[in-house]
Amino acid sequence: MASWVGPPPLNKPKKRLWGLLGDLEFEVGEAPKSFGLQEKTNYAEHERIEGKPRLQWTGDSLDSLDLAFAWHCDWCDPDQKLEELRQLKDTHEPQRLVIGARFIGSFVIESISSNLKRTDPTGVTIQSEAQVKLKESPIMKDFSTVGSRSAKNFALISPFRRQA
Template sequence: MFLMLGAVRLDVLTVRGLQISDGWTYAEHAVVEGRPKLQFTGAKLRDASIDFRLRRDWGDPEVLLDQLRTLAEAGEAQLLQRGDGRLIGLFVITGLTDSPKWSISNGRPVEVEASMTLKEYVPEDGQRPAPVAVVGSAMARRG
């Protein structure tokens, strides 16, 4: 397994790219007869994008896409976790695009290229999940 979003597995064979973007914000204050000053205001929410390819010989592409759409439509944050067990954080799905590359005669896709965009979700208490290994993961077994 390369990634898990909630209970949905994205395997090494399928994931083609993972990008996580962090950012920080600053307020700019004008100063009389001087250069503006910056004041750190905090971290932005993380953005993540995952590019993946689904093939029928690895499992039904439509089943995985339906699972991801169900997660997105539920509107509930899900844990995003790497295959080694490290938690990346809580995320919601903000976009899912799929493009069938070839299909069998009845139209069912055999190969699909897809991409998913995620936005970090921070609970009311403002605390991000600690980036530690989940019990039973390869990372936890090493530690």
């Protein structure tokens, strides 16, 4: 008779969905521990014969998001979550980001960095962390076709911008 090695099997309660990145669902316990936004505006600098240069706004850069995840075997399978992110990155396709009922935008996964924090004596992952960099991908013709859920019902409101 084989004995169980590693963390006990998960007895998960009913799902409490925090958000989506493409088809990848994040429950409340799996949500990022930090969520950073970088917005950038571009300016051209024009030299003048006399006086200081002038600036001319040339447009906005693509937004970047930094997500930091901390996963523990008590509420999810850390290795599975990391593998799901890697598979999503390898599609090289824009993915919709939805938090709660808000459509944040379309993003590609630019990079994933992971840290194995703790294992059991047999090497089974107990705790891991991941840092994910997302880059805005504003050219998505029909975001309702990306993923299995329809995004048409989500409000097109960003939680980062002030609403008029």
